[in-house]
Amino acid sequence: MWLKKQVPNGITLLNLLSGSIAVIFAVQEHLEYAAFFAMLGIFFDFFDGLAARLLNAQSALGLQLDSLADMVTSGVVPGIVMYQLLTKVFGKPFYVTPPTWNTNQVFASIDASYFSLLGLLVVLASAYRLAKFNIDTRQTTSFIGLPTPANTLLIISLPLILKFQHEGWVVAIILNKWFLIVLTLVSCYLLNAEIPLFALKFKTWNIQDNKIRYAFLVLTIGFIAWLKFLSIPCIILLYVIMSLLVKTGDR
Template sequence: MKKHIPNALTLLNLFSGSIAVILAVNNQLVSAAFFVFLGIFFDFFDGFAARKLNVSSELGLQLDSLADMVTSGLVPGIVMYKLLELSLPVWGDSEASELTALSFENLEFNMILPFFGLLVTLGSAYRLAKFNIDEEQQSYFKGLPTPANTILILGLPLILEFQSSEVIQAIILNKWFLIGLTFLSCYILNADIKLFALKFKNFGFKDNAIRYVFLILSLVFIVVLKFIAIPAIILLYLILSVFDNVTSK
């Protein structure tokens, strides 16, 4: 019976991600973010349960990646698609009848532009496939994990909803910012950069200094910055990982 517990948690991750897909398609990005975070919660505890119950299996590994492909692959791609849509001008107003030939070319470009957001989904799929065949990533990650990348992207609609200002809207709803973030996301997902994992073999400070520093600073960021802390924490994770790599050498 206990061997089914981790897989049940993985399926709850997939179920949460599937709900998030429906919500994101219907422009309910904040609600979608909630179900993605719930899915990531289940994703963390399915591996934890498998290790504690000593019931890890190849089936569980494949099922975990399939669930992650929805929750941490498809959903962030759809959300980026929707954000790119929001960044574009409205073409249904009275000025549409006065569009020049150049404007029509821009219109065609703007119709295609949101689909660039789905590159996040492709980058996530490639990263998950590499992870499954890479035997080195046991105590560390090579490239940004898909859940962390998803949190980064899902943080944007949360910032717009709960901490919006003219400056924040101008930045987040700038199509070039979103395109740049999309390409950066695809790169850091698959970059050959060693990133520490939040796995504690023991609770001693000496062996886990980088993890304790990360967790403490992340808590401070959340208290001070609230939702804006989300991208700041991901950036902190990357910086501390690079620092850890340099000092360990």
């Protein structure tokens, strides 16, 4: 019995391990590998909850462990990825010219590259969203605000698009400093906005009860087949729009 209850926790720890590896790759500027391990962590994040329900092994420990693992995989990783993308745009990391205690030198050493630190706002917004989720009883069957894994997929899709779908117009948009800054601020807002979003949790397989979920899955498959990695931001946008259009009772 004890071992059965630890299965979901073990899967959660695999999420944490994947996220930790993604952090290492992100810090080393290997953003495609960071994206891969972040996706792997999100995969484990989905299945730890499923395993807990199937094994009837939900626990307060599992809830806390899940949030801590998500903080790394779906909080720290996208924040560092966004920081690295902003660093690429501004040309150098913020610590190239570190300030000293001399007041004049402090202000002289701060240049535009320090704006890359805005990417770390994603870490702060994710932490706030995860903490709020744990105490919000309204989010048992649906979400309020964009879930951190969805926000992570949105951000980590950018280096994958740059790597594998490097059309000129796509690169020009993604590597535009204003695009990245606005996307950072929008993602932080969506994480904590009072916007009700449906969850991909099927209580039954009845089409009538789950028409919004089935429609979303069909459109998702179509987007992936058509746009590949470019489909990820489109799918996140579709998810938000469909959630805004769906009736409350259908969530």
